[in-house]
Amino acid sequence: MQETFTTEQGLTVPVHDLPLLDRVRTLILGGDFPPGAPVSEVFLAQEFDVSRTPIREALKQLQHEGLVEIRPKVGTFVREPTRREIVELFQLKESFEGLAAGLLARRGPVRELAVLERNLEESDEAAASGDAERYAALVHEFHQTIILGADNNKLTEHYGRLMNQLAYHRLVLRTAGHPGRIIASTAEHRTVLEMIKDKDHFGAEAAMRNHVYASSREVLTDSRTRND
Amino acid sequence: MQETFTTEQGLTVPVHDLPLLDRVRTLILGGDFPPGAPVSEVFLAQEFDVSRTPIREALKQLQHEGLVEIRPKVGTFVREPTRREIVELFQLKESFEGLAAGLLARRGPVRELAVLERNLEESDEAAASGDAERYAALVHEFHQTIILGADNNKLTEHYGRLMNQLAYHRLVLRTAGHPGRIIASTAEHRTVLEMIKDKDHFGAEAAMRNHVYASSREVLTDSRTRND
DNA sequence: AGAGATTATGTTGCATGCATGAAGTCGTCA
DNA sequence: TGACGACTTCATGCATGCAACATAATCTCT
Known part of the structure; x- marks a missing residue:
């Protein structure tokens, strides 16, 4: 290698x-x-x-x-991704992150649990203080931790490609969006984390997919960003 | 474009x-x-x-x-993929094909149903007559039809990359395997098709994932090929 | 003046040459 | 004999030059 x-x-x-x-x-x-x-x-x-x-x-x-x-x-x-491509990419994102959450739950991790736990605490703080930038970074870190925690390099690779294609779109949304508006998706994150804690890989996958789907819908229905 | x-x-x-x-x-x-x-x-x-x-x-x-x-x-x-990479790729394959089956079921297709139906009939014939080559081709076509039927170009793209990486492995297995032995995975295919017919996207995804997982296990546990 | 043909320009596509660096080989010395 | 070191070889990494083509601008003719 x-x-x-x-x-x-x-x-x-x-x-x-x-x-x-x-x-x-x-x-x-x-x-x-x-x-x-x-x-x-x-x-x-x-x-x-x-x-x-x-x-x-x-x-x-x-x-x-x-x-x-x-x-x-x-x-x-x-290249400017079409709206249809954005939808397709989000469908894949949902699948990837769901898979990752499931694999992580099955692994019964230790290190990741602490990181994710801490992440949620900080997310609450950032949301409370209205620090949108910090909140967005924490959301990114949360998802990244789960992807990497799945311990599947090929998944990480494909996910990276995916996110690169979405990156431009995200940027547009972030800069054009309403920076002050933060909808706390922390609750959904917490649900995912609970499932992982319980080693319920089925539930973890479902929770993550719901979460990604929900955030994608919010991105796609209007142009307001949910920072996720 | x-x-x-x-x-x-x-x-x-x-x-x-x-x-x-x-x-x-x-x-x-x-x-x-x-x-x-x-x-x-x-x-x-x-x-x-x-x-x-x-x-x-x-x-x-x-x-x-x-x-x-x-x-x-x-x-x-x-590049020789390591065993671990093969496992990782199969995990992704499971996820991809599950997603595809679910999307196809949700679409409520017409054309694909006829194609898949016909495919299963021919698969039975090929299995009965012991035509391993033809059977393998039909299996490939079945999966390909579902992937394309999902109507998600990005999925098709990522899936193609995945299969390219598995292609060499498949070849080795096919040539080194026992050509006469064909285990009919047609039953599992039929289950998937039924779910799609019923527009049960949840069931279709689950059935497909089970199928892919089963076939991957057979490939990974020993070196005998299942032609799938 | 307008439309078609023609030239002009700019960019890519590819071939070639040279520099760079990594292995392997051979020789020398302890 | 074994190990260390210089050297040879070989394949890549990149710079450069030229040809080909698409597009834009210009010119001509009606």
Whole structure:
């Protein structure tokens, strides 16, 4: 097994081309490029002070991840996911996270339980003090902990791809949404955690899927963000 | 949306580099390369009569798909999935196919029902006449029909990636296994179909997951193939 | 002036060459 | 004989150059 590195989104990539691929991805996801904007190879090449060749390879990866669209002989463009794709991705998210919660419950973890417990406490604090940013970070951490806790690298990998595709959408929502409004999804998180504690993997999966479904619906029905 | 093409495994790729990427993938999955074997760029380059550059890009894609391992400054090698990875992939397969069956049941399909119905009849015939090859093909078609019937392109995409990673393993099992032995999993398929007919998406998902789990266990416990 | 054809431009697609680094090989020395 | 070290070999990593094609701009003709 080669040396790998797991990115923030949980995507495992070979470590040797991490800097470039990661930097390009960050640049595109950063929001500097509106959807549909062209991403020229030469621009990126001089931006990162490398040749076009490694840039091309990175862009192909990103195409594979669904973040950009390469039109042969024309150019590369930031891909704007359609609403239908968003729905599809959320269906997958529900399935992935449900699976993860179930696997974690079956494992009967120790370390993760403490982390999740602490997370919920801090989430309550953040919600009470109205710290939206902190709350969002904690929500992210909660889900990430469960995914990683499932102890299934392939799941982590696929989940990372998924979240990368949703990342741009999330960003739009987060910046365009109502920052002050935080709906406490902590209750649903707590339910999930209880199920995991009880080693009820069936219940944990169901609870997590309900939670993801609920949050996705709120994202999809209107444009208000639920920070989750 | 750019023009895409869906491969046999259901993986959607841009059409312009289909020939090369697909041919390289087929070559590697074809079994000519034992696991761990080096896949030199120059070899592939002269094999397909192109330069190293497009070969490199294709290999990077395959690395992304998990089929090869690129060791920097050393070479590219056919990746041998560990047993643990096989287990992880089957867990994902269970989740994917369960999701697909559920979505299909919820859709209340018409065309797919006829196809699946016919498939089961032919499966019975193939099983009765002991045509292992035909039976395996029908099993593949059954699952593929359900995946595609779920009408979720992202699911199809992720599933395709998954199956590509399992493809090599399947091949080994199929060739090394006992070709005469066919255990009729048709009964489980029939259960899944009944649930879909009844639009019981919950039951369909459960039935499919049980089925996939059962077949995976049989694959994993010993080396005998169940053709599924 | 408008429509079609033609040129011009910009970007990608690929081939090639060279530098870099990793293994393996051979030789030398203790 | 065994171990250490320089060297050879070989494959990759990347830069560069040129050709091909899509698109836009221009020109011509009616």
